[in-house]
Amino acid sequence: MITLTSDFGSPYPAAMKGVIRRHTDAEMIDVAHDLPRGDPRAAAFWLRFVLPEFPPAVHCAVVDPGVGTDRDALVVRAGAHVLVAPDNGLAMPPARALAEGDAAAEVEAFVVDVEEPASQTFHGRDVFAPVAARIRARLDGGPAAAGPEGVAAALDSTDELSPAADPVDIAFPEPTVERDDDGDPVAVDGEVLVIDRFGNVVTNVPGELVRGSDWIRVDGELTPVAETFGAVDPGDRLVTVGSHGYVECDVNDGRGDGAFDLRPGDEVRLVGDNVSI
Amino acid sequence: MITLTSDFGSPYPAAMKGVIRRHTDAEMIDVAHDLPRGDPRAAAFWLRFVLPEFPPAVHCAVVDPGVGTDRDALVVRAGAHVLVAPDNGLAMPPARALAEGDAAAEVEAFVVDVEEPASQTFHGRDVFAPVAARIRARLDGGPAAAGPEGVAAALDSTDELSPAADPVDIAFPEPTVERDDDGDPVAVDGEVLVIDRFGNVVTNVPGELVRGSDWIRVDGELTPVAETFGAVDPGDRLVTVGSHGYVECDVNDGRGDGAFDLRPGDEVRLVGDNVSI
Amino acid sequence: MITLTSDFGSPYPAAMKGVIRRHTDAEMIDVAHDLPRGDPRAAAFWLRFVLPEFPPAVHCAVVDPGVGTDRDALVVRAGAHVLVAPDNGLAMPPARALAEGDAAAEVEAFVVDVEEPASQTFHGRDVFAPVAARIRARLDGGPAAAGPEGVAAALDSTDELSPAADPVDIAFPEPTVERDDDGDPVAVDGEVLVIDRFGNVVTNVPGELVRGSDWIRVDGELTPVAETFGAVDPGDRLVTVGSHGYVECDVNDGRGDGAFDLRPGDEVRLVGDNVSI
Known part of the structure; x- marks a missing residue:
């Protein structure tokens, strides 16, 4: 099985599938081709969420604002999974998620020895x-x-691979938690990671910080x-x-990004309302 | 074969595919993942239209505004087809369409005995x-x-299934037909069922009511x-x-919903123009 | 393998897949279903770009503004590839591209003897x-x-096929190149062929005309x-x-169509800036 992920829209991914079919009859499954354009962090977030659902597979993921520059092409092994991606960090968070809980699964990265590709703008197809x-x-x-x-x-x-000395990584920002004297959380300063198709605002705040609360202030507004x-x-x-386990700011049958006026990268402050946050 | 239908956009359906691949190598075919959000009636309409084209298959259809509430998960058999869907009515109209014309095909519904799912918001993946x-x-x-x-x-x-006593059903509204003394239709009051990607306005008026007419008044406008x-x-x-056999209000190389100012649920009145409607 | 291409959006292509599954278990791969509506020229452009990546296959491509009129249904062989499409020209440019470089590959077109289809509006499914x-x-x-x-x-x-006397063809416009006394290009009047999802403006100007230049005037603007x-x-x-080998007018992390104010069919003039264009 090969999964395919990109920000290419259509019909570019079909060219990749044609190329793959010249090499192998393996099943191809699309993860997404409408990821936010040129945003490796958003790609890393969604792949970290989706790929661990799959049995071992080769995952080809191309969100590549540096296409045609001298950034490397990476192959990353995570247990029995393999990721193929540009060396811009998008592969590392999902690789760690794929390796999690598997004692035998270490993450190791390789640089691909790329020959001169047919184009400088469509390495999804050519590399x-x-x-x-x-x-x-x-x-x-x-x-x-x-x-x-x-x-x-x-x-x-594999001849075309050599160990990657220092692959680019992406670290998701950690929220800052304020606690009371008993160590219970009372407020948290987080960040918006991604917005999904529904306008749901996904933050970096772990869900366990709000579970058990009935109300919370989001940037001051009781919710x-x-x-x-x-x-x-x-x-x-x-x-x-x-x-995915993170706190979301949403609207039932509506868009959270509009209602809360939040965009990817924005800070968001959650304050407990007379309960542990 | 498993068909997949949802209002999830992307990349959520890929998580469902990963889960399925852990159980079976059966082919997966997407019906649509951009159905109108949280609208089981629109989903029922489109599935009733599309699924009867398929040979017997398992159809997993998740448009589920009640996710996380106590609505049941259903399995519905229609002949040799099986639908898996939330108990909000979306499965029943396509089930009847799948059973139609097949003497041996009765429709029977089962409730799934669902264990506590991993999430309360993504039963597509977890249930x-x-x-x-x-x-x-x-x-x-x-x-x-x-x-x-x-x-x-x-x-x-199957242990996890038990007969469903009273599955939710969706009845599409029936148009009201006015007839002349000879019993020929002269006017019909219908309703807009769905709008497709092209802006074509699909009504609940059966096509045979307008076939043979050259002109008709749509809400008064000669068309x-x-x-x-x-x-x-x-x-x-x-x-x-x-x-699908229903009357549509369309624009050649344009959008009917804009030109006719019609939305899903709107009433629309068709009046014949000196001919049987 | 069968590839599928249309301007149908969703869920119509799923109905086509259901029909195909009643005839064959062959793999189905989507090329695109969001091609510009009713635009056979754009479809021809994208298919010419994508299909040559595939190993021999049957390609079903339906962008069909004349659906229901008396236009023929075509089957076109290009080497070991087969295209199935309405006779509006969209199949011929990709057929020539598929045949290119293959001495044994001639292009031959057949008309399908179509029985009365079930609908006059969805020949993708019915024909x-x-x-x-x-x-x-x-x-x-x-x-x-x-x-x-x-x-x-x-x-x-095949009984249902007979040689096509005069299939409709689409010729992409050729740019007009002005050259200096040495025969080097100094200016070119081209045309916008298509805009892709990113807003990249694809012209009909061959890439070799601008390679080696550092700057160029696009409609007067130094770029x-x-x-x-x-x-x-x-x-x-x-x-x-x-x-695809053609000159594009783009914006890094933005939309070229907006920045250059160009739409499909617009003329665009490229003038060299003290270098061979």
């Missing part, structure tokens, strides 16, 4: 898709393809904390914990 | 995808999976009735019968 | 998908399906020529050569 396809074919054709060790051995013996959208009336605001 | 995948694997692995009887037997013997968009000039309005 | 599926099944089931000769023989012996978006600051304009 990343062929690399992903060749690795997929190698894994499927080898005698010991199963498990992290098999994948590690296959990558180690109900609910487990489900349906707990408030259509059009009403709520704070909830999304399926 | 519906796993159920669909397990049913698919059971059907593919069983000795008698073929035909309505095989599917019925497989569902009957040509045509079999094809090309029968009128670009930018001009027309009434036609869509591929 | 083109079934034709593509039947050809795919015939090719996969035959003894000599491999290679251009096998495909040619299969099509020749840097760069190999990569990253060569200019975010928000800045550039001229580059896209992965």
Whole structure:
């Protein structure tokens, strides 16, 4: 299996699929091709959320504002998963998520020895898709393809790969938590990570900080904390914990980004209302 | 085969696909993931239109404004087809369409015995995808999976399913037809069911009511009735019968919803112009 | 393999897939379903760009403003590739691109003998998908399906096909190049072919006309020529050569169509700045 992720829209990803089909018959599954343009951090967030749902696969992810510059092409192994991506950090957070909980799974990164590509603007087609396809074919054709060790051995013996000395990484910002004398949280200064299609505002605040609260102040505005959208009336605001485990600022049947006036990168302050935050 | 339908946009459906791949290698085909948000009736309309084109399959359809509330998760058998969906009515109209014309095909609904899901907001991933995948694997692995009887037997013997006493249903509104003394239709009061991507306004008026007419008044405005968009000039309005069999109010190379000022749920009155409507 | 291309949005293409699955288990790959509405020329451009990446396949492409009129349905063979499309010209430029460089690959067109379809508005489902599926099944089931000769023989012996006397073709406009006394290009009058999702303005000017230049005047405005978006600051304009080989007028991290005020069909004049253009 090869998963495909990009900010290419359409029909560019189809060109990548054509190229892959010249190398391998492996199944191709689209993760998304409408990710925020040129934003490796948003891509890293969504891949960290989605890829761990998959069984071991080769994941080709191209959000690449530096296409055509001298940034490297990376192959990252996370257990029995393989990510193929530009060296701009987008691969590392999902790689760590894929490795989590698997004792045998270390993360190791390789630089691809890229020959002069056919274009300077579409490395999805000319670099990343062929690399992903060749690795997929190698894994499927080898005698010991199963498990992290098999994948590690296959990558180690691939001529076009050499260990990456210092791959670019992306660190998501950590929220700042204020606690009372008992150590209970009373306020947290977080940051908006991404906005989804529904306008839901995903912050970097871990969900456990608000669970158990009924109300919370979001940038001063008292807002109900609910487990489900349906707990408030259509059009009403709520704070909830999304399926990724982070606090979201949402509107039932509406857009949280508009109602809370929040954009990716904005700071957001949550203050408890007479309860642990 | 598993078809997937939702209002999730991207990349959420990919998480469902990852989960499914942990259970089964069955093919996955997307029906749509950009259906109108939180609108089970629109979902029911489109699924009733699309699913009968497919050979027997498991259809996982999640448009679920009540996610996290105590609404049930349903499995509905329609002949040799299986629908997996929230119990908000969206599954029943397509189930009836799938059963139509098949003597052996009755529609029967089951409630899923759902364990505490990992999230309260993404049951597509945590409830519906796993159920669909397990049913698919059971059907593919069983000795008698073929035909309505095989599917019925497989569902009957599935521990996590029990008969649904009273599944929610969606009834599409029926138009009101005025007839002359000879019983020929002269006017009809209908309703807008959905708007498609092109801005075509799909009503609940059966196409046979306008076939044979050359002109018709739509909310008073004289409009040509045509079999094809090309029968009128670009930018001009027309009434036609869509591929689903209902009357549409459209614009050739333009948007009917704008030109006719119609939205889903709006009433629309069609009056014949000196011909049977 | 069957590729699918349309301007249908969603969920209409799923109906085509359902129909195809009743005829064949062949893999289906989406090229795009959000192509500019009713614009066969744009479809021809994108298919010419994308389809040559694929190994031999059946390509079903439906951008069909004349649906329901008496335009023919075509099957076009290009080497071992087969295109199924309305006879409005969209199939011919990609067919020539697929045949290019393959001595054995001639392009030949057939008219489909179409029975009365179920609808006059959705021939994607009622005409083109079934034709593509039947050809795919015939090719996969035959003894000599491999290679251009096998495909040619299969099509020749298909009852529903007869040679097309004069299929509609689309010619992309050629730019007009002004040259100095040495024959070097100094200016070129081109035309905008398409705008992609990023707002990149794709012209009909071959990339080799600007390669080697550092600056160029686009409709009078001095603009840097760069190999990569990253060569200019975010928000800045550039001229580059896209992965299709044509000159593009773009903005790094922005929209070229807005910045250059260009739309499909607009003329654009490029003048060299003291260098061969």
